[in-house]
Amino acid sequence: MSNETQEQVQDEGELVAARRAKLEWLRDEMGVDPFGHRVDGIMSLAHARSLFDAAADDAHAASVAANKEDASREVVDARPKALVAGRIVQHRDVGKLVFMVVRDDTDDLQLSLSKADLAPEQFKLAKKLDYGDIVVAAGRVGKTKRGETCIWADQLSIHSKSLVPPPGKHHGLSDPETRYRRRYVDMYANPGTIRTFKARSRMITRIREFMNARDFLEVETPMMQPIAGGAAARPFMTHHNALDIPLFLRIAPELYLKRLLVGGLPRVYEINRNFRNEGIDRSHNPEFTMLEVYEAFGNYETILELTESLVHQLAVATREDLLAEDPDQDLGTAEAPVLPFGELRVRYARPFRKVRFHELFEEALGFPASDIEKVRAVAAELGREHAPDMDDAFVVNEVFEARAETTIDPEQPTFVYDWPSVISPLTRPRADDPSLAERVDLFIGGMEIGPAYTELNDPDIQYGKFTEQLSGLDDEEESTFRTLDEEFLDALRVGMPPAGGLGLGIDRMAILLTNSPSIRDVILFPLMRPIEAGDEAAE
RNA sequence: GAUUCCGUAGCUCAGUUGGCAGAGCAAGCGACUUUUAAUCGCUAGGUCCUGGGUUCGAGCCCCAGCGGAAUCACCA
Structure with a gap:
């Protein structure tokens, strides 16, 4: 039992081992902290993308071309600068160029890294990074030859080494169990x-x-209540030690x-x-x-x-x-x-559809809810064994839920009103027909x-409905x-x-x-x- | 709680009639200065959810369990 965690580490497999080896490489040979530090002035990837300036990009390209012909002409670069952070979701190593796509909560954006633009250690780092690592990069917002908006990074650092193998980069994570249990993975993968x-x-x-x-x-x-009221549902129970009383999480x-x-x-x-x-x-x-x-x-x-x-x-x-x-x-x-x-x-x-409970009942069932013989016949069809000794209004409600509610057009928001009073003990009955609730x-x-x-505000009627319910x-x-x-x-x-x-x-x-x-x-x-x-x- | 379906590599998925465990991506090594799911060469990677059973032989058939999904029940 005590060495379980140790075994786990050993059992994690080659994918994790490879990442742990890079972790050690970062510490021992690169001398960097693989888990980063504070960084001020980070902008979102969506914002960085929005900074792209076509004129500045064209001018820069022309300036580079001119410099190539005549080295005495200096390269002028007015492209906007950006400082960004994100999790790597794609990584393409093309020799002396590395392209990676990073993701934050606003966007995905490509980082383009040229050996010529970066300090040698940083370019080495760029080649070794993995899908899942969190990086910070600074550089100019521009475009690639293929027209992709990107940041041509001149600074790159790692701020968290991901030690866990990531989900696939194209299919993402689709297994619902994993998505709910490891929501933090779902969030970056999807x-x-x-x-x-x-x-x-x-x-x-x-x-x-x-x-x-x-x-x-x-x-x-209160979320913790001595009596779980206000609805009819099974509550979760707990206990307060100092007062030595049972408490319920509210329903x-x-x-x-x-x-x-x-x-x-x-x-x-x-x-x-x-x-x-x-x-x-x-x-x-x-x-x-x-x-x-x-x-x-x-x-x-x-x-x-x-x-x-x-x-x-x-x-x-x-x-x-x-x-x-x-x-x-x-x-x-x-x-x-x-x-x-x-x-x-x-x-x-607006307006949404509005329909009376009993109108909808008759519309759906073909007979009025007052025809209790037919209502009970349908209830029996539904296989409600307890229906015979149930109050008429409850049977009507069961039949309504099974056969009328389902006929409501799901594309048309619909208010159903004037429900049977017995199912709404906290609601005021209609003055002209106390069997109906103003619900x-x-x-x-x-x-x-x-x-x-x-709301029912007559304490005596409320008392009666409570005791009846109990x-x-x-x-x-x-x-x-x-x-x-x-x-x-x-x-x-x-x-x-x-x-x-x-x-x-x-x-x-x-x-x-x-x-x-x-x-x-x-x-x-x-x-x-x-x-x-x-x-x-x-x- | 009931029924049906699902569980195979890190991810997404194949796996025929019961006959040596598969692919793509990911990973490791190598090449590449414009990639877009990059490409090319090589390499490695498995408790087939778990435990029983049938069988000469089980990923596959049977039983039980665990986990998930859908439908139903419960939720005035």
């Missing part, structure tokens, strides 16, 4: 990865700008954000992680990011407007980003963006993006993590203003706007099963 995460970051910045512009206050509420921030409405903040939002101990698939990761919004004296209609404006605005901005990369795309118009999502083209023009859900690309509610649970669930949140009810009794609220899935929004197939492609480090060391796990 430039699209960094593009995606930059797009996600921009999206979140824009959400903050949107919310702040509407005078909402960003807040942070939603809702009950705390509402306490802030009680306290007198009229418009609040939070962008942060929720944790749900459930399955993992293309649209679920155990930890995921939510935007939650509460607006005093609003309702589900004001929140619907807010949601539609926000999503539309994000789509407009995303369209501009995509056009900046490639102007020759058909992405609709500025006001009516059409964005690709897999094989789909999602139309973000609206946004669907895009076949995914539920987020629900918006008129009575339907078995002992294990109740004793482990479903408890009546008395403190929240106390807050409601103090008095919460009427309000509208929203929960928007940030990861799913990122999936849509970055045109990614899986939530794992928009979460930097998605949860993976750890690789067990040795065969101790076998049992």
